[in-house]
Amino acid sequence: MKLFFFSAPAPTSASTVLGTKCYDRNYNSSKWYQSRPVKQMCHSFDSLDELESGITADDIIFVFQVPIPREKTILDFSRWQQNLIGTLIPEVFYDENDTGKQPSSQHDIETQLTVDARLAYQNKGDPDDKWTPLASSVEERKLECSILAEHRKPGYQYSCSLIPLFELGSLHHDFYLLNLRLPNKLAGKEVNRGLSRLENLMVAFINQNGGFTKVWVSLKTVFFPLVVVALVWFWRRICLLARPPALLECCILELGAALTLLNLPLEYLTLLVDCPWMTVLGDIRQGVFYASLLSFWLIFAGEHLMDEVERNRLRAYWRHLSAVLGGCVCLFIFDMCERGVQLTNPFYSIWVTDIGTNLALAFIILAGICAGLYFCFLSYMIWKVGSWTQCVMLRVSSAT
Incomplete structure (x- = not known):
């Protein structure tokens, strides 16, 4: 975006993170599973074929730790980035036992996906294993996947729709950790039974760019006092007239007040407190x-x-x-x-x-x-x- 002498990057940026697959026979909902550093890394695996016998979906945790390092440099979020949105991207492969498209559906796979999700945060200076819980919930999402007829062979991947996962209205902390499970049983009820061969989970993390926020807030900081001065001058001139204010003049005042409220740079507040x-x-x-x-x-x-x-x-x-x-x-x-x-x-x-x-x-x-x-x-x-x-x-x- 370019305006006069201001130049800013795109409003948002996205990074897609492949989940680290971990397993724990004695899964503990109060324990946080992380992918780094090496000393704190969970028991991970690359393929389902590597798992020991007796491991079920209840024991598998998908770990997402953001932001991810770049060129061996540890990155952290900035409060200027304002918000964080997570979108789930499943990787489902064709299996010989798949029944194909149902008569009542336009998709080859259309089922309810039950997700046990937990989100935590960490700040600079905290111990590597200290994660403060932010939110946890068991949610249901619709999983819709399709595959071409000529690709109905083992090894081919379904094309699945994106699944909205979470949205944070404030990016106040430096690091975030997301733990996801797709259990087979939950509260004595069988769930996630309509899944095919789900190999991986990816999450697209979308946040507002800090550079864009700085330019945007700078414009608000400049125009906010200008609009206030113009509004005060206008109403003062109206009050000097020998008649009461007309309806149209009151509407102009109301519109100016609404514009002033919109231009109020409240984003500065997010730099100090969690909002x-x-x-x-x-x-x-x-x-x-x-x-x-x-x-x-x-x-x-x-x-x-x-x-x-x-x-x-x-x-x-x-x-x-x-x-x-x-x-x-x-x-x-x-x-x-x-x-x-x-x-x-x-x-x-x-x-x-x-x-x-x-x-x-x-x-x-x-x-x-x-x-x-x-x-x-x-x-x-x-x-x-x-x-x-x-x-x-x-x-x-x-x-x-």
């Missing part, structure tokens, strides 16, 4: 700004149409503004159902169950309907403004 709610707060700030902007457009067009009796009254626009309010409420509820819950459980996703998916789609569709009604209202009002302007011009020309 997992920053992503939710950012969504709310953007929602307030867009709601103010959409309302301003409606009132700006309407003030050119209303007569002297109706003009300058907010309640005259209640039908039009109800579309804006309805859309904002739907999107806010959807955001709270997804990212609001992730504040306590970063592994949560509303899309993993049929009920959650239908609920999310319902709110999105309702918001889309409100958006459609809004643009119908706005287009109609703009058309009426144009027609009214033409009539006035014709009257003026005929009078002269």
